[in-house]
Amino acid sequence: MPIALYILVMAGVTYLIRMIPFTFFRKKIKSRFFRSFLYYIPYAVLTAMTIPAIFYSTENFITALAGTAVALILAFFDLPLIVVALSASLAAFLTGLFL
Amino acid sequence: MRSDNRHEFLRGMAHGIPISLGYLSVSFGFGILAFKLGLSAFTASVISASNLTSAGQAIGVKVIAAGGTLLEMVLVQLVINMRYSLMALSLSQKLHPSFTTGHRLACSYGITDEIFAVCSGQPKLITPAYMYGMILIAAAGWITGTALGGVAGEILPDSVSDAMKIVLYSMFIAIVVPPARKDRRVLAVVIAAAALSTLFRYVLTFVSEGFAVIICAAAAAAFGAALFPHEEEKEAET
Structure with missing residues (x-):
């Protein structure tokens, strides 16, 4: 399948998800279950994407483990996104030097 | 009126600088990831320019690399980006009267987690x-970082580019951990999602990665919504 077709579908779906409620929808969602579901979705999605894929992200389990540990610790102390992301990467790189 | 617009535009740019810097480094990781999956720097940049979202793009290029179906792509993007609907809904409540339908159609493109967070924090x-x-x-920042990452993927030694591929995932950790630490209900949902995802990875291996993410996320969020319905005022923070 041509890559352009994939990109068109990706971009189209992503745009519609943002555009439809932003442009047309004015009412509030009433269902408490659905509101809660939408509240939890980002965390559930990001976690399912990250665990366990992050352990295979750097092509080496040990360096990935070091990066993950640093990310978890820094995130626990509420450090900014960039700091967490770059420190994890640095930790994975430095660990790789010793293997 | 014209100078007002100019002032507002510059104010928006100023507030966007920290977002842009953050995007620059994260999308650099995306560019490298895309390169490792066999996409050119140009293709990766087109994806970044047309999608402007981290998680959706990260899983999207995996679906492309794995030769997944278009239906899988649609469902993956729907579930992963569904949160934007809620943000768009919330933002639509605090728009200035000068926000015509045309402006709404154009600005919809730019509703990301960070832009939403800054906009909803505005008193005006x-x-x-x-x-x-x-x-x-x-x-x-997002497009430039992607292009640089895609090019760097070819130039940088594997030891550096492999280490950079953890950037996106660690950003997700940085988004999830602070609320999970403060709110046990979020923590429960996160643990459920991690457990399910691990199960799919090692046991239910016949399910493709894209669908596994959808199933895990929907099940964990439904579990949370059924057991711990969420109070309304917290909604805006997602």
């Missing part, structure tokens, strides 16, 4: 010029 109503300024500078 949001004007189109303010959002355009912020989206412009944020998207510039």
Whole structure:
């Protein structure tokens, strides 16, 4: 399948998800279950994407483990996104030097 | 009125600078990831310019690399980006009257987690010029970083580019951990999602990665919604 077709579908779906409620929808969602579901979705999605894929992200389990540990610790102390992301990467790189 | 617009546009750009810098480094990781999956720097940049979202793109290029179906792509993007609907809904409540349908159609493109967070933190109503300024500078950072990452993927030694591929995932950790630490209900949902995802990875291996993410996320969020219905005022923070 041509890559352009994939990109068109990706971009189209992503745009519609943002555009439809932003442009047309004015009412509030009433269902408490659905509101809660939408509240939890980002965390559930990001976690399912990250665990366990992050352990295979750097092509080496040990360096990935070091990066993950640093990310978890820094995130626990509420450090900014960039700091967490770059420190994890640095930790994975430095660990790789010793293997 | 014209100078007002100019002022609002510049204010939006100023507020967008930290977002842009963050995007620059994260999308650099995306560029490298895309390169490792066999996509060119140009293709990766087109994806970044047309999608402007981290998680959706990260899983999207995996679906492309794995030769997944278009239906899988649609469902993956729907579930992963569904949160934007809620943000768009919330933002639509605090738009300045000058926000015509045309402006809404254009600004919809730029509703990301970070832009939403900054806009909803504004005490004033949001004007189109303010959002355009912020989206412009944020998207510039996102696209530039992707292009640089895609090119760097070819140049950098594997030891560096492999280490950079953890950037996106660690950003997700940085988004999830602080609320999970403060709110046990979020923590329960996160643990459920991690457990399910691990199960799919090692046991239910016949399910493709994209669908596994959808099933795990929907099940964990439904579990949370059924057991711990969420109070309304927290909604805006997602």
